Amino acid sequence: MPGNRTTRSWALALTLALSALGTGCSTGSDQATGDKILLRYTWWGNPDRAERTDQAIDLFEKQHPDIEIQTSFAGYEPYKQKLATQAAGGDVPDVMQLDYRMIDQYASGGILLDLGKQRSTLKTGEFDPGLLATGKVDGKLYAIPQGRGSETMVYDTTQWKAAGVVLPTAGWTWTQWADAMRELAEKTGKPGSTDPGQSEDAFEVWLRGQGKALYTKDNQLGFTADDLTRWWTFTDKLRREGAVSSAEQTTQLDGSVENTPLGRGTAFAEMNWDAPASGYLALIPGGVSLAPMPSNEDGTPGQYFKPSMFMGVAADTGHPKESAQLVDFMLNDSGAAKILGASRGIPVNESIRDEISSDLKDFDKTIYEYQAPFEGKLNAPPQAPPSGDSALQTTFQRDYDQVSYERLSPREAAENYVTEAKAELRS
Known part of the structure; x- marks a missing residue:
């Protein structure tokens, strides 16, 4: 549930810059070390992901001795x-990890390479068509899903059991x-969960459960x-009761x-x-468990298999074939997997x-075991x-924030959001 209290300034700056530049440029792709081609590859993640990625890159470089990968995360x-x-x-890396929310903006801004032109190098025949389609914009494939995830309620296994509250169940x-959450708070004196009211991801699951x-398909x-208003009224009531953070x-x-409150031990x-x-494992001695997201009252699930992240290539990389080789390796090589x-x-x-x-x-x-029961039961992403x-x-x-600090009612905040959202989507 990525998120913080950052302002819109960076996003606005990017939008304006893309409008002015038209395209991006990966200056680093023209660099080389000796006779080797140098590619820059960057991603986000925790130290565990970084260690594994570096090991995979070492394997790639052994298989491709003419290519050197410069990594950062x-x-x-x-x-x-x-x-x-x-x-x-105009200085994006040759190969980059992308979030669902980045694809449309970077593709329409000319930042990303059309990977459909690299099909001889980048194989996608073993990919679920529905998941693969999530990387398309206007019919062109600009990003390839690298992993499949689903939202979950992760919880402190030992502390939950010690509280004597019935464990979460499917459905x-x-x-x-x-x-x-109320029962946990009543028995322990601390919130059951981080307040999900601030999470657009949690709201989406709740919303999808209601159809x-x-x-919309036309991006409205x-x-x-x-x-x-109903969502924020629901979560704000729980906050006022002390059931969430x-x-x-x-x-x-x-x-x-x-x-997070879970990571700090306060929820x-x-x-x-x-x-x-997985990042919670280093913070919670007793380990964590994964529970399905709650369903609508009629049992309709709102969660779905979402590409956990994508890989994309800079439109102006000096080495599109080699960049596609790296993407193909990360997605299709059994050793890397x-x-x-x-x-x-x-x-x-x-x-x-x-x-x-x-x-x-x-x-x-x-x-893997968390996702297995969902096979064939969730709606398309x-x-x-x-x-x-x-x-x-x-x-x-x-x-x-305005709701949780009691500066606006859920209705006032919701109307503010919808007004601004419609204006943002028209721009």
């Missing part, structure tokens, strides 16, 4: 802002989830102020697990994506997923959100 929010700055300055509803979506808002705790969120649970939940495990989500390549399933261990196995969503994600958090 950061937490989600710093990464997002740095990539936006690089895009605005539980939002009402049952709320009751569990609605964040955006897919819900009303009434819908958002306080405003002071929630506004400390910065996209890292370390600064029992957190709504997040399954792969990043064994190293990476589920650190970026369960592999999207179906053959690779089947091949490594028996070898998965520790938290990778936890993620939505198309990549419009470019304005990056700014609106921050707006969503900002407007809910």
Whole structure:
């Protein structure tokens, strides 16, 4: 559930810069070390993902001795802002990790290479067509999903059991989830969960359970102020009751697990994506478990298999073939898959997923087992959100801050958000 209290300034700056520049440029792709081609590859993640990625890159360089990979990584929010700055300055890396929310903006801004032109190098035949389609904009393939994830409620296994509250089960509803958070708070004196009101991701799951979506197929808002008012009224009531985190705790969120109430030990649970939940293992001695997201009251699930992240290539890389080779390796090489495990989500390549399933261990196995019961039971993922969503994600958090600090009512904040969202999507 990436997010913090950043302003819209970086997103606005990127939009203006893209309008002025028209395209991006990867100056680093022209560099070389000796006779080797130098590619820059960057991603976001935690130290575990970084260690595995470096091991995979070592294997790639052994297989491709003429290519040298220069890598870098950061937490989600710093990464997002740095990539936006690089895009605005015409200096994006050759190969980059992308979030769902970045694809439309960077593709329409001329930053990303049309990977459909690299099909002789980059193979996608083993990919689920629905997941593969999420990387398309206007019919062109600009990003390839690297892993498959689903949202989850991750919780402190030992502390939850010690509280004597019944453990979460498949098919539980939002009402049952709320009751569990209240019971945890009543028995322990601390919130059951991070307040999900600030999370656009959690809201989307709640919304999809009611047959609605964040955006329509023509990239307009897919819900009303009434819908958002009901969501924020629901979560704000829980905050007032002490069942979820306080405003002071929630506004400390910065996209890292370390600064969540769960990570700090001041709450029992957190709504997040399954792969990043591995970061809690270093913080919670008793370990964590993954529970399905709550369903609508009629049992309709709102969660879905979402590409946990994508890989893209700079439109102006000096080495499109070699960049595509790196992407193909990270997605389709069995040796790389064994190293990476589920650190970026369960592999999207179906053959690779089947091949490594028996070898998965520790938290990778936890993620695989968490996803397995959902096979064939979840709705198709939505198309990549419009470019304005990056700014609106921050707006969503900002407007809910006003609710949680009791400066605006849920209705007032929802109407503010919908007004600004419609304006953002028209721009």
